[in-house]
Amino acid sequence: MLTALITAVLIAFSFKIIEQLIGLFSKHHIRFAVYYWGVLLVAVSLFIKDNYVYSLPHDFLAVLPLCLLIQLINGLIAKHSGYSPRGRFNTINFIITYPVLEEIAFRGLALPVLTRHESFGVISGLELGYGLIPRLSLAVIITAVLFAVSHLQYYRLNAESIRFMAFALSGGLFFGLVAQATESILLTIFMHISFNASAALYSITRESGPNK
Helix, strand or coil, X not given: CHHHHHHHHHHHCHHHHHHHHHHHHCCHHHHHHHHHHHHHXXXXXXXXXXXXXXXXXXXXXXXXXXXXXXXXXXXXXXXXXXXXXXXXXHHHHHHHHHHHHHHHHHHHHHHHHHHCCHHHCECCCCCCHHHCCCCCEHHHHHHHHXXXXXXXXXXXXXXXXXXXXXXXXXXXXXXXXXXXXXXXXXXXXXXXXXXXXXXXXXXXXXXXXXXX
């Protein structure tokens, strides 16, 4: 159990570890740390059995109500997220690269590492949505918390970063439920990209508005 938890934590903060190591040798290449991180995650996925990275979703219809709910919430809160990527490079990474790699790390690798242990299983007696929403597990909660805390590696600790962490925590819970129920990250990648793309679009719209 402890080994699984330590592994999940290392995966959660693997981006920061990679970034720090790259910084020791080349400050210039820190900009491309996310791509080195991607290579590392793919390599790690080859050694973690029964991960959710390469599998197609199971029981899609069972999570369809939850997916529709998530998409609705995404549309409502993306406008107020405060995310504002700058430049084409950062915007592309924000919309595509980070969502894909974060889903691989947190829901594709860390989550199944934890769900293999009964200690991180479904929380007894906790059922939401009259059975329309999958049962919440301790593994989902832990990965959601790690997902939220890990967002501090992108920002400094302030009121804005706390808001980002709150969004990450809620997203981590919802995405974790879907990934655990389907044993796949295909749907969560789509929903994560959808949220980030909406947030970026709202940011661009605000900056090009009539008051600008």
